[in-house]
Amino acid sequence: MRRKITAGLILRKDGRYQRNELIGDKRRTFTAKDPAKVWADIQKAQEEYEEQERQRIITRDSGPLFSVVSDEYQAIVEKMKEGTRRSYMPNIRRAREALGEYRMREIQPYMIAEFLRSPVFEGCSASTVSNQKTVINNIYQFWIDSPKWRGDCNPAVQTRMPRGLPRSKRPPPTEEQVQIVKDHYLDPDALLPVAYLCTGERRGEMLGIQLKDIDFKKRVIHIYKSVEHINNAPHMRDYTKTPAGIRKVPLLSMLAEALEPIRHLPPDTYIIGLDTKPITLKKYETMWQRFWRKYGVGEEVVHTKRVYRRGRSEVVKYSTWRVPVCGHQFRHEYVCMLAMAGVPEEIAIQLVGHANAKMIHEVYMALKPQMLEDARKRLDALL
Structure with missing residues (x-):
């Protein structure tokens, strides 16, 4: 005998049908004017619960996506x-x-x-x-x-790394580029490359150096902060790239001489930009290009852009200067200098601000011609 669709439902005074149903471990109430809809809602809720349970088991066994x-x-x-x-x-x-x-x-x-x-x-x-x-x-x-x-x-x-991937090292600057910096280290425009050559700092740490961070008597520079650029704007951070980046580096005579004309400035003066606030990324790039352009390094690149003047669209030309060397390459040069000077490896890794020697071996160390020549002389003497 076919069961009535209203069987098991309560007819309330407001004319709606109601049923209390246990879905999982929770009792829920379903109401509707149409008794068929009450049963449909119960079935839908039961199916949703079963799907949730299935997903919970999958997640428990296989983890989240x-x-x-x-x-x-x-x-x-x-x-x-x-x-x-x-x-x-x-x-x-x-x-x-x-x-x-x-x-x-x-x-x-x-x-x-x-x-x-x-x-x-x-x-x-x-x-x-x-x-x-x-x-x-x-x-x-x-x-x-x-x-x-x-x-x-x-x-x-x-997981193993794929084999045969190209391994490229950023080379140090050429001997000619280093010599240009050495020959013109007293030029005010040379302060940025001179500072790179004499400290081996990262860009952010370099731009964070203020006069108050330099102990001219003890010939030491304190590195403990850095400048971070978001788009073009500089933001001072009270940390370096890594914890090992907080350190002291020696103030070399070349840099000390280059800094002599600005020692009278306020202690909060940043040595790059000569202001009491760090420079923008655009100004940094302009300073870098200006020095190398001054001594004939780089090439002019002509660009075009469309502008609107007096209601008309025009194509105008403008130039930028492409320099074949960047500041970070002088960090590589600094590591090579440490090796050529015979500085022990455990000291070198602290001076460049790395936690271990791996980066020095795999990234920064380059076999320069002078190193080969020194090795030849030592081997000849040994033989």
Whole structure:
């Protein structure tokens, strides 16, 4: 015998049908004027609960989606230093596009390895691919450390880097470029390259040096802060790129002589820009180009752009100056100078602000002609 559709429902005084139903471990009330809708709502709620339970079991067994974890990790990266954000964000985006649809425990080392060998990284250097692998490792470590998820595996640790990737080192400046700085170190326009040559600082740390940070009597420069540019605007940070970046470096005689004309300025004066506030990125680039252009290094590049004048569109020409050497290359030169001067490695890594010697060996150290010549003389003497 067919059961009435109203069976099991309560007809309320307002003419609506009602039923209390246990969905999972919660009792819920369903009401509607149409009894069929009450039963439909109950069935829908039951199906939703069963789907939630199924997803909960999947999540428990396979973990959350990689895209969900990477989104939360990205929120943390967005609060980091500008340089870190600029480096990490593209890597997070690429990892999410490649692995986002998988759950954390579903991703295996071979999947990460295939991603690192994919056309996305065609022509990229080993350092670029290594940075991508580091970001995937960081996302997994974030999942493991999170009290919310308490992850328990990290396939990035088991993933090997692809073989045969090009390994490029940024070369130190040429002997001719170094000689130009040495020959003109008393030129006021040369203060920026001279400071690079004599300290080996990173750009941000260089632009953060003030006169008060220099002990002219003890011949020491205190490095403990840096300037970070967001777009063009400078922002002073009370930290360096790494904890090892907080250090003392010797004040070399060449730089001391170059600084002599400005020693009378207020202690808060930044040695680059000669103002009590750090310079903008645009001004930094102008200062760098001005020195090298002055001594015939670089080339003029002509550009065109469209402008509107008096209601008409016109194409105008303008020039910029392309310089074939950057300030960071003098950091490489500084490491070579430390090696040529016989400074012990454990001292050298502290002077350049690295936690270990790996960066000196793999990145900064270059075999200069003078080093080869010194080696030849020593070997000849030994023989």
